[in-house]
Amino acid sequence: MFQHMGITVTDKDDIEAFYKKLLGLKEVKRFDVSADLSEQLFGIRKEVPVTVVSGEDFVIELFLAEEHRPGDYNHIGISVPDPRDLMHRAEQMGYDVTYIEREAKPPLLFIRDRSGNNFEIKGT
Numbered sequence: 001m002f003q004h005m006g007i008t009v010t011d012k013d014d015i016e017a018f019y020k021k022l023l024g025l026k027e028v029k030r031f032d033v034s035a036d037l038s039e040q041l042f043g044i045r046k047e048v049p050v051t052v053v054s055g056e057d058f059v060i061e062l063f064l065a066e067e068h069r070p071g072d073y074n075h076i077g078i079s080v081p082d083p084r085d086l087m088h089r090a091e092q093m094g095y096d097v098t099y100i101e102r103e104a105k106p107p108l109l110f111i112r113d114r115s116g117n118n119f120e121i122k123g124t
Contacts, residue, residue, distance in 0.1 A: 003059070004052075004058070004059035004060065004061060005058070005059075005060055005061070005076065006050075006060070006061035006062075006063055007060060007061070007062060007063065007076070007115075007117050008063050008065050008068045008115060008117075009062045009063065009064055009065070009068075009113065009114075009115040009117065010064075010065055010066065010067060010068045010114070010115040010116075011113070011114035011115055012064055013114075014113045014114050014115060015051050015053075015062055015064070017093060018093075018095065018113045018114070019053050019060070019062065019113075020053065021093075022086070022089055022090055022093060022095070022111075023055070023078070023086075023119075024055070025053035025054060025055050025060070026053060026054055026055075027051060027052070027053055028052040028053060028054050028059065029051075029052045030049065030050065030051050030052070031049075031050050031052075032047055032048065032049050032050065033047065033048050033050060033063075034047055035047045044065075046065075046066075048063050048064065048065055049063075049064045050062065050063050050064070051064070055078070060076075068115045068116050068117075074117075074118065075110065075117075075118035075119060075120050076117070076118070076119050076120070077119070077120040077122060078119055078120070078121060078122070079121075079122045079123065079124045080121060080122075080123065080124060081123070081124050082123070083109050083121045083122065083123050086109075086111070086121055087099060087109055087111070087121070090111045095111055095112065095113065095114070096111070096112040097109070097110070097111050097112075098110040098111075098112075106122075106123070108120070109121040109122075
């Protein structure tokens with residue numbers, strides 16, 4: 001049903017380090033959205049570069065912008081074979097990790113990129 005999602009990143013290095021290296025996503029393509037089209041679609045009159053990355057069954061368009069206007073509860077849920085391994089690698093790379101043990105439920109694991117995008121990590 002879902003075809004792709006688009007999110008804002010403000011740290012260019014996150015495209016390589018967080019999305020490609022840590023999450024293992026593959027770059028599909030790069031393109032620019034013109035200032036005119038950006039204003040028509042998003043109400044922001046600035047040209048913006050976009051990097052498209054994909055996993056097994058989803059695509060994310062990474063809009064590289066100067067600033068991020070994060071939502072209060074926005075997050076992206078992904079499944080990985082070994083959440084603890086991903087958590088440890090994220091910590092070693094300096095990313096913000098939230099790990100909460102819960103009684104009679106699986107722990108909650110969130111990893112945040114440097115732009116403030118939250119990812120809820122679940123085991124497959």
